[in-house]
Amino acid sequence: ALERTLSIIKPDAVAKNVIGQIYTRFEQAGLKVVAAKMKQLSRKEAEGFYAVHKERPFFNALVEFMISGPVMIQVLQGEGAIARNRELMGATNPKDAAPGTIRADFADSIDANAVHGSDAAETARMEIAYFFAETEVSPR
Ligand code: CMP
Numbered sequence: 001a002l003e004r005t006l007s008i009i010k011p012d013a014v015a016k017n018v019i020g021q022i023y024t025r026f027e028q029a030g031l032k033v034v035a036a037k038m039k040q041l042s043r044k045e046a047e048g049f050y051a052v053h054k055e056r057p058f059f060n061a062l063v064e065f066m067i068s069g070p071v072m073i074q075v076l077q078g079e080g081a082i083a084r085n086r087e088l089m090g091a092t093n094p095k096d097a098a099p100g101t102i103r104a105d106f107a108d109s110i111d112a113n114a115v116h117g118s119d120a121a122e123t124a125r126m127e128i129a130y131f132f133a134e135t136e137v138s139p140r
Helices: 011-015 019-028 043-049 059-066 081-089 102-106 121-131
Strands: 002-009 032-039 071-079 115-117
Touching: 002 019, 002 081, 002 121, 011 019, 011 059, 011 071, 019 032, 019 071, 019 081, 019 102, 032 121, 043 059, 043 121, 071 081, 081 102, 081 115, 102 115
Parallel strands: none
Antiparallel strands: 002 071, 002 115, 032 071
């Protein structure tokens, strides 16, 4: 099915100047950028976005990292976009990420892991709505 998913290029990858290389991977996999914004997240925004993780031991480090510099946030649209984006990203820990995936090629650690992508249809809807008004997402 045609899906939308939320993607974030994290501060480590923005600082490495690889936004374009990551966008090329999305495009070559048939994923279309239908909304995008660069943003410095506030602590409250980062905490709210990752609220499901707030009891996890890595929560504070995750929030600190996500506010350490600007992020590039986009909505990707395409056939099976949620799973396709997760295949492109590779495993959460770059040590486990398959060769040729974004995290294998650009990530340094499980915290500085280059990208975020929604994990399921319902989270994708919530995460897109967290950052974008419906009027900010291209209708096609
Ligand atoms: P992300 O997909 O953005 O979702 C939560 C983030 O927490 C994850 O990527 C990792 O960057 C970070 N994280 C740090 N430690 C862990 C861990 N042990 N398990 C899962 N995620 C972790």
